Amino acid sequence: MRVRVNADKCEGHNRCCALAPELFDVDDYGTATALNGGEVPVALEAKAKLAVENCPEYAIEYVRDGGEQDK
């Protein structure tokens, strides 16, 4: 599983970083990024899902295997 943060939508609510600090970080101006190129280890898949489902801006997307690269 891979995830990415759509920087145009992200407004820095930090829900993702609070729920899955292993997977997301946020900069000084409140824009989040997915760590490790968005790669989600199997053990953290549930946390990734939580982050996706708690982002009020709908800014976190799943990247399908074989889908386009993040940036």
Place this chain on the structure above:
Amino acid sequence: MTKTPPVEDWATDYDIFDAGYVKDPVPVWDKLREQCPIAHTERWGGSWLPTSYEDMQAFVRMVPALSSRDPLVVSESKEEMEFDPILDEYGNKAPPITSDPPEHIPMRRLILPLFTPKAVEPYRPFAEKLCHGLIDGFIAKGTCDAALDYAVHIPAKTIAHVIGVDSERSDEFVGWVRGLLEEGMQDPAKRIKYRGIIRQFFGELVDARKANPRDDLVSRLLAQEIDGQPIARKAVVGMCNLLLVAGIDTTWSSISSALWHFSTHPEDRRRLANEPELFPSAIEEMLRFYSPVTMAREVTEETRAGDVTFMPGDKVLLNFPGANHDPAVFEDADKVILDRAKNRHIAFGIGSHRCAGSNLARMEMDVALRVWFERIPEFELTDPGAVTWAGGQVRGPRHLPFRFPV
């Protein structure tokens, strides 16, 4: 509260200050969402009240057709503006909350780095010590007013500490902010008075820090530049004003609402006391269910929304609290579920004006509730009839008489 005629038809004549609505607005929102999802009223200067989550998501993004230049739920009248002596010197802007593009983002970026999760974490020990100290003051009595003896002091003293002013003044701050946001919404004379006091206070503070910079927030704001230009004194005063006004009533309300909930729902109280790992999701659920803040936008261009048309000069309320009860987005929306896993609530707003203080507010709530539950895990209302609620721009309990075993 000012007396107004009772509401007969909420879809065409709602009253955001109606006592029953202030106490429990959920049934009104639920009914409107089904029957008339964007209600209208001529009361309090006139406004539109959307109730669906989808509309709130859409309206925050209609910039600048829905402008932030007047975000108060009840606008100042022309007479009020002409009469107010403070406006000549300071204006009435509180960037970034009153800003639209292109001014908004640069102003917002001055504040954001001061309130990141990492930036607010160092204030946690201060907040913890504060909460323990407050509880020390009343725990032996077995009674307290949880709104006035506890919740209100946490954001007031913390923001005073963050801004770099004497925390002894925090009681005055509370009076000023309530004068502006609570009494002032229905009484222009009060609004003028307290707006003046706050602007003057920060005007003097800004001048003092300009002359003698310290390691504090005001000095840091003064040291910043936008496009190589220092920030205008007016704008720094407006920003400090905003941090004070936006940070106190709001967080006070959310802490008090949570304590009210647990005092009236013993099964939830016992569950949280026994399962402290639920604090993070329980806090988000309290924020969702009892969202304190309603903002407003001023219409600047004719805008179609569903079945209605907003005309220039109209006021549209951003009913984040109502959106957070929309069953289209939240399962069992009118039930508190402490371990709700999927919770895209918008208590802190959404879009480009997302609350810049949300990390600080969440930290304060976390500390306030954890310390309370650690010290006073069993508590109840002594007299439910004595509970009072403020509403309008910011909704939350203002009196919470509690008793607990000593």
